[in-house]
Amino acid sequence: MSTEKIVHEEKAQLDFSASMSYSDYLSLDSILNAQHPRSPAHDELLFIVQHQTSELWMKLMLHELRAAIRCIADDELASAFKMLARVSRIMEQLVHAWDVLATMTPPEYSAMRPYLGSSSGFQSWQYRCIEFALGNKNAAMLKPHAHRPELLAEVEAAWRSPSLYDEALRLLARRGLDIPADHLERDWTRPYEVSEGVEQAWLVAYRDPKNHWDIYQLGEELTDLEDAFRLWRFRHVTTVERVIGFKRGTGGTGGVSYLRKMLDVVLFPEIWKLRTDL
Numbered sequence: 029m030s031t032e033k034i035v036h037e038e039k040a041q042l043d044f045s046a047s048m049s050y051s052d053y054l055s056l057d058s059i060l061n062a063q064h065p066r067s068p069a070h071d072e073l074l075f076i077v078q079h080q081t082s083e084l085w086m087k088l089m090l091h092e093l094r095a096a097i098r099c100i101a102d103d104e105l106a107s108a109f110k111m112l113a114r115v116s117r118i119m120e121q122l123v124h125a126w127d128v129l130a131t132m133t134p135p136e137y138s139a140m141r142p143y144l145g146s147s148s149g150f151q152s153w154q155y156r157c158i159e160f161a162l163g164n165k166n167a168a169m170l171k172p173h174a175h176r177p178e179l180l181a182e183v184e185a186a187w188r189s190p191s192l193y194d195e196a197l198r199l200l201a202r203r204g205l206d207i208p209a210d211h212l213e214r215d216w217t218r219p220y221e222v223s224e225g226v227e228q229a230w231l232v233a234y235r236d237p238k239n240h241w242d243i244y245q246l247g248e249e250l251t252d253l254e255d256a257f258r259l260w261r262f263r264h265v266t267t268v269e270r271v272i273g274f275k276r277g278t279g280g281t282g283g284v285s286y287l288r289k290m291l292d293v294v295l296f297p298e299i300w301k302l303r304t305d306l
């Protein structure tokens with residue numbers, strides 16, 4: 029049967045002069061007209077689409093992360109688990125996305141690099157909100173957004189709020205686990221400090237999962253998330269090395285040297301440490 033006949037027989041709607049179409053609903057006119065290559069290079073469209081799609085996934089990630097943090101604060105763990113699982117899957121999706129960008133060779137990138145000016149993923153405000161929501165607080169990272177007060181306000185709000193891990197520890201305390209007081213109320217803009225007491229609290233759950241099942245599950249959801257985030261960082265730095273080697277980044281850092289240092293960031297330190305001590 030011809031596809032024309034199938035469409036006719038299935039009675040698909042074909043006239044959208046008076047009703048909402050797919051393109052209307054998804055605002056595709058805005059999205060598909062938002063790619064503006066600045067160079068004559070063929071590969072610049074790949075570069076733009078890869079970044080834009082990453083930003084869209086980050087938008088969803090932030091939406092889920094913020095809601096998961098609220099759910100943990102409200103003791104609604106089942107909902108939080110579902111959202112955190114989604115965040116991990118999005119992160120994995122972004123890990124696989126590097127395969128597409130890795131088809132870009134050094135000469136292809138060099139052809140458009142002069143047109144990128146000083147723009148860099150380093151200035152991604154959504155990425156910084158994600159890092160802050162995951163607890164990697166750093167006041168210096170507010171500065172690139174100072175020229176855009178509305179974006180600065182978003183990043184600042186994430187910087188001032190308790191992170192996912194901070195809320196997880198408050199939940200552990202509400203469940204009767206012994207979390208040190210200075211990890212329950214503190215200046216949330218400060219970087220997280222690893223604590224022996226926090227590790228001991230997690231260990232109570234990990235030594236007796238049956239009696240602390242949802243705390244144990246929370247620990248494993250956080251591990252999944254950080255695991256996926258580490259993979260993303262790793263694929264970023266290896267892709268960058270294969271494309272620009274050890275040249276400086278457009279954002280002004282040493283490039284690979286900076287990104288390698290970021291591989292050492294640990295978001296949920298006690299959850300990793302307890303694996304040795306268990």
Ligand code: HEM
Nearest residue numbers: 078082148149150152155268271277278279280281283290
């Ligand atoms: C060939 C492609 C890419 C190259 C050569 C590249 C290079 C770099 C470099 C050198 C940095 C360090 C900051 C700087 O000095 O610029 C950086 C940071 C960053 N890039 Fe990329 N990048 C690429 C693709 C991407 C893509 C597709 C994304 C997705 C959104 C991305 C997101 C980021 C983020 C979020 C940072 C900040 C990381 C942090 O501060 O920990 N990059 N990139």
